[in-house]
Amino acid sequence: MNILAVSPEAGNWKHTSPLATAVNRMTDAFASSGVKVLTCSPLYKSLMVDLESYHCIYTGVEKLQGKSYEIYVSDKDPLHTYIYNEEFFDRPDVYGPPDEIPYSDNHLRFAFLASAALAYAEATEFKCQAIMGHEWGGALVGALSRTTYAGYAGEIPFFFNIHNITYDFHVASSEIEKIGLSRENYNMDGYEFWGKVSLLKAGILYATKVLFPSPGYRDAMLNTNLPGGLSGFLNRNADKLIGVQFGVSYQVWDFNDQDCLPIKEAKRRAKHALQEKLGQNLDQKLVMYVHLDSEAGNTSETLATVLSDIARLDIFIIVGISSKDPDWDYYKNFSNQYPTVMAIHDLEDDTVDSNIVLRDMLAGSDLLFAANLREPSSSIILKAMAAGTIPLTGRTVGVATMLTDYGLETAGEANAFLVDDANAPDQMLRRTKDTENVFKTEVADWDKCVVNAYSGFHYEWCRTVSKYLLILGELGI
Structure with missing residues (x-):
């Protein structure tokens, strides 16, 4: 089985975040189970360990914004693929300076990430059976697989991993076409959120299944009065939501x-x-x-x-x-x-x-x-x-x-x-x-x-991934 995974954070960073750690361990566990995962994340040169070991293996142009991208890999880091574009990723921070206003073009940056990942997978004829997006920064890969890249990925199931529902990014409705969304879904049952676009809701909307990091968290999200009316949206999509316990590395x-x-x-x-x-x-x-x-x-x-x-x-x-x-x-x-x-x-x-x-x-x-x-x-x-x-x-x-x-x-x-x-x-x-x-x-x-x-309670990442694979199997993948 082949899986394309897109995450705003992953790989060998100097200071690994909780999100990057989870994606890294998930990638390792998939590989150990015999699944080939193309895990794509941005290359931040200032954040990488052993930057000199990375080299460009491919250059191309993605379809959404028509921008060039470079693909980097490292022999020391064989399970991860990095996407680089100087305009979007030559920055000191992932989302913006700590405790300050996020970068205003984050929606364009991570739409580009999703588009470039799909473009690279299509160009290299990566025959994947599932696409996985992590957090709001990887949410748009689901929408783009149904729109801009429908010819390549229109029939491939999309699994959206929500690691923490408190994180989201909202943009003006004037940006809808720029990030590859279909305007017909700009409503309260779609990705509209108080007059703006919610990338988190977009990920849920286009997902085949939405994966939460524990059964308890999934249940809590359905039974908590979340701000902005998100509770109703989640409950309307409750049949998509699955809680799968994240593991730890023993x-x-x-x-x-x-x-x-x-x-x-x-x-x-x-x-x-x-x-x-x-x-x-x-x-x-x-x-x-x-x-x-x-x-x-x-x-x-x-x-x-x-x-x-x-x-x-x-x-x-x-x-x-x-x-x-x-x-x-x-x-x-x-x-x-x-x-x-x-x-x-x-x-x-x-x-x-x-x-x-x-x-x-x-x-x-x-x-x-x-x-x-x-x-x-x-x-x-x-x-x-x-x-x-x-x-x-x-x-x-x-x-x-x-x-x-x-x-x-x-x-x-x-x-x-x-x-x-x-x-x-x-x-x-x-x-x-x-x-x-x-x-x-x-x-x-x-x-x-x-x-x-x-x-009596060992919960390795391999148990997490085995449940993911069981979900895929139940869908006939």
Whole structure:
């Protein structure tokens, strides 16, 4: 099977984004399963690792805007194809300067990306059975396959991956023809959004299936009152929407992969190593890790509300947070005042491998405190479980719908502690107290939870891709 994939972010960047990481791992998993994937993304020369290893293998002219494009590949990066055009991609940022107004021509830039990818696939006679677009930056490949490139791709199914529905790009209706859309679909049931064009809605409209990064996220999007009337549009297209859990790379996140020790012994060693690093006696304490990155949602607000209560428990808290975060000073001051209760780690520390540091902190911890996460796939929960660390989160948070909550009747199968509303501080506090109680008094139950989390719930990217392929198979592809 051959698949053409188009993403605004992918490949070997100096600083890989969550989107690029997901697309990269998906591409790797497809290749491992025997699928040939032509993954096309822009070439940003200032962002690439080993730029000198890339060379141009093809030049052409795409049909939509009549602009030239160059195709770059690297022997060190054989699974990715890069599209370059100096006008559109010789820029320091992907979408625009951080925290500033996005580039005003983003719709033209990513329409060009989609057009050039289709043009290259057609010119090289790439016989694909499916086309996949990632996020709004890859959404227009679906529309163009039905319009400008209908002769080549008009009958090929289009699968639209929405990694995070909060990201979109809106343009004036005067730009419709410039980006290859059919004006007849400019209405509330199509891609119109408050008098403008929504590239996200365009991707959904032209998709055969829309893929979300977890079943829980898909359900939440259908049952949440999203702004601008998007909820109604999603529900009208509900039969297209599928939630497929994104995986994680266990060769990165499984701290016990090399030693293959019994998980109880591996956790004991990891906790001792963390204790040495922090200079704290953690042997009898429940160690709770809280990851406050850009995808943490309201976790920080929830933690701050109940922090004084948690501090009275026999719990040691580790907070991973950026020194640029507005809440940094609050947690820094708290840790300075109560060093036997809390330690913080600066996520901006670029002197270390951030993945390794996070993996080791999770491995040395007993509990992940993850309140109302913004991250659709909730990969931090999977990373914690790969470290034998039990998640405390909400029932509706991404992957949590696939987890088993601890209780008297589920003690043997449980791998998590769940609450109905992870945005409710009282519920998170009450469940935190429950975890401390089980950790202290129900040792056998706790150990079983750790085993269930670590070895009973492996969700590799190959599982994600196998479900994708099953969906394709059900459609007769």
